[in-house]
Amino acid sequence: MEGLFETQRGAPLTIGGWPDVGAGEIRYGIEIPKGLSLLAKHDINAEVMGLNDVPPRDRPNVYIVRTAFQIMVGFGTALIGIAAWYWASRRWRRLDNRLLLLALVASGFMGFIALEAGWFVTEVGRQPWVIYGVMRTEDAVTPVPGTANVLYGFSLLYVVLAATLVWLLLRLRHRGPEQAHEHHSGSESNVSH
Amino acid sequence: MFPIEEMLAGVGVLAVIAYALLAGADFGAGVWDLLARGPRKDLQRQAIAEAIGPIWEANHVWMIFLIVILFSGFPPAFAALSIALFVPFHLILVGIMLRGASFVFRAHGAAAAGFRAAWGPVFGSASVFTPVLLGMCLGAVSSGSIRVSNGVVLADYWSAWTAPISWLIGALALIQAAYLAAVYLCLETAGELREDFRRRALVSSLVVIVIATVAFPVLIAEAPHLWRSLLQPHVVPVILVGMVLGAASPWALWHRRFRLARLAAAGEVSAIIVGWALAQRPYIIYPDVTVSNSAASRGMILFTLWTLPFAAALLVPSLWFLFSVFKGQNPAAAEPPAGLTGRPMGEATFTVTRTDRGS
Numbered sequence: 001m002e003g004l005f006e007t008q009r010g011a012p013l014t015i016g017g018w019p020d021v022g023a024g025e026i027r028y029g030i031e032i033p034k035g036l037s038l039l040a041k042h043d044i045n046a047e048v049m050g051l052n053d054v055p056p057r058d059r060p061n062v063y064i065v066r067t068a069f070q071i072m073v074g075f076g077t078a079l080i081g082i083a084a085w086y087w088a089s090r091r092w093r094r095l096d097n098r099l100l101l102l103a104l105v106a107s108g109f110m111g112f113i114a115l116e117a118g119w120f121v122t123e124v125g126r127q128p129w130v131i132y133g134v135m136r137t138e139d140a141v142t143p144v145p146g147t148a149n150v151l152y153g154f155s156l157l158y159v160v161l162a163a164t165l166v167w168l169l170l171r172l173r174h175r176g177p178e179q180a181h182e183h184h185s186g187s188e189s190n191v192s193h
Numbered sequence: 194m195f196p197i198e199e200m201l202a203g204v205g206v207l208a209v210i211a212y213a214l215l216a217g218a219d220f221g222a223g224v225w226d227l228l229a230r231g232p233r234k235d236l237q238r239q240a241i242a243e244a245i246g247p248i249w250e251a252n253h254v255w256m257i258f259l260i261v262i263l264f265s266g267f268p269p270a271f272a273a274l275s276i277a278l279f280v281p282f283h284l285i286l287v288g289i290m291l292r293g294a295s296f297v298f299r300a301h302g303a304a305a306a307g308f309r310a311a312w313g314p315v316f317g318s319a320s321v322f323t324p325v326l327l328g329m330c331l332g333a334v335s336s337g338s339i340r341v342s343n344g345v346v347l348a349d350y351w352s353a354w355t356a357p358i359s360w361l362i363g364a365l366a367l368i369q370a371a372y373l374a375a376v377y378l379c380l381e382t383a384g385e386l387r388e389d390f391r392r393r394a395l396v397s398s399l400v401v402i403v404i405a406t407v408a409f410p411v412l413i414a415e416a417p418h419l420w421r422s423l424l425q426p427h428v429v430p431v432i433l434v435g436m437v438l439g440a441a442s443p444w445a446l447w448h449r450r451f452r453l454a455r456l457a458a459a460g461e462v463s464a465i466i467v468g469w470a471l472a473q474r475p476y477i478i479y480p481d482v483t484v485s486n487s488a489a490s491r492g493m494i495l496f497t498l499w500t501l502p503f504a505a506a507l508l509v510p511s512l513w514f515l516f517s518v519f520k521g522q523n524p525a526a527a528e529p530p531a532g533l534t535g536r537p538m539g540e541a542t543f544t545v546t547r548t549d550r551g552s
Contacts (some may be wrong), residue, residue, distance in 0.1 A: 144279040144350060157287065161294050168301060 002036055003066040004050045011036040011048040016070065019062050024052060060127040068120035075114035082107050198266065198488035201498055202477070205262045206470040210463050212255035214373065217366070217462070219249050221374025223292060223320020224367070225393060226313075236386055241374075242300060244381045247519040249296065251512065253289065258504075263477075265497050269344065270477040270487040277339040277348035277478075281326045288323030291315055321367065328366025332359030334478045335469070336416045341481040358415045361408045368404060369462060372397040376442065376458045379451045381520075391446055394454075398443040418479065422472035431471060435464030 004011055005024040013036040017029025034044040041048065051059060082103045089095050126132055130140040195203070222241045229237040263271040275282060295316040299309055333339055333354040340347040375394035379387050413420045423432060442457035475483045488494060
């Protein structure tokens with residue numbers, strides 16, 4: 001997840017950069033000494049197992065997992081930052097800041113992206129196991145041929161449905177507020193029933 | 194006392210019945226949407242949309258329930274089914290997705306004529322092919338075309354579920370669904386609209402009789418084991434009850450006793466499914482996968498059974514509430530609702546009717 005290759009005591013936490021799997025290192029990252037040992041084991045001198053001690057056939061895709069993890073943690077941290085920024089601005093009555101408003105709008109998307117990135121971390125990070133340590137994904141997959149086409153087909157179907165939905169929502173937005181209100185009162189009386 | 198795995202399988206059969214009675218009618222309503230014709234074409238479609246609008250999503254809870262029972266209680270059967278019936282299961286999934294999506298798209302995009310014209314037939318045709326495929330899968334597990342040997346599934350991905358017997362059961366499922374829907378719709382409409390659905394129900398009951406008559410010789414020739422099981426002394430009475438109710442329902446409809454017709458129709462479908470399940474017993478997939486040889490560990494079965502009261506405590510009141518709000522004391526049954534006064538179906542009429550019902 002953090003892209004540590006060598007098993008070591010007092011392992012550093014590397015932020016950013018790009019893993020070079022061939023050389024077994026992270027290039028251009030910012031290292032926080034002993035950070036990983038502290039995070040993973042709550043002890044700055046604890047030993048953390050590196051990827052090199054996992055047999056190659058049991059390793060997940062380092063590029064995807066590490067990048068997704070960085071995105072998840074990065075966006076999560078940024079969200080905390082934006083929240084703090086908002087409360088500080090509110091406290092000192094500086095809310096009419098265009099940058100802050102843009103950040104607040106962006107935070108809606110960032111939450112979703114962080115969530116999806118988290119799924120990439122767990123699902124790709126679990127590979128090659130479908131049930132960790134019990135069953136490998138290659139043993140769990142259906143023997144039915146042509147599953148790739150099914151994936152393409154369903155992806156296409158979802159693209160069509162999503163495009164239709166977006167088109168429909170845009171159309172609904174252009175309807176007058178009068179109609180929107182009428183519709184709203186209709187559903188409201190349904191609830192009170 | 195039944196073995197516990199048989200109890201769980203019995204719960205699975207109850208889920209099949211609930212799905213057939215509720216989602217079956219949902220599919221059937223889609224069939225009548227596709228076949229809507231005559232001077233009250235748009236009113237028919239509107240009545241159908243109003244009848245299934247609030248509940249179509251909830252009805253699929255029974256299929257999910259059945260899948261969970263198979264998955265956790267009978268994993269080898271689940272694995273064999275998802276391999277052998279890979280093609281129809283995915284087509285069913287597409288059908289259910291397209292049905293739901295097109296139903297919602299159509300309701301909210303009503304003003305755009307081209308949009309409605311494009312998605313309307315999608316809703317109708319998905320409502321036709323999905324129940325046919327479900328019936329075909331049911332045929333496949335009974336006919337013996339899926340073999341499992343040492344955990345390896347031996348089945349042709351196409352011919353396993355496309356034998357004549359599967360087609361017949363698929364056709365029966367479709368017409369039964371259409372019949373159920375028409376009978377239910379009689380209770381949700383009034384006046385000439387009700388007569389429309391009454392006529393449709395009576396016609397489809399005749400089609401059921403024709404298909405069932407064709408089905409018997411095919412069943413004897415193609416699946417003699419199933420035919421013999423159906424003739425067992427503890428199965429015959431159940432099937433007979435189903436047939437008597439199957440005759441009583443159109444009779445009641447003929448005499449315009451709609452509530453009785455609905456009760457008999459639901460009873461008929463339930464009895465036929467119970468009869469099929471008794472004949473199928475102890476097999477989940479004839480002839481290799483049985484309830485006992487595919488059952489999960491005793492602890493798992495017990496756990497699943499014990500979760501049922503909790504699931505029921507959550508589900509039953511919610512469903513009761515859903516149906517009592519949208520189906521109980523339906524003002525539409527006594528007189529035509531304000532929306533059904535002849536205006537073409539559209540967003541505005543929708544709103545009027547819904548507001549009306551709320552007050």
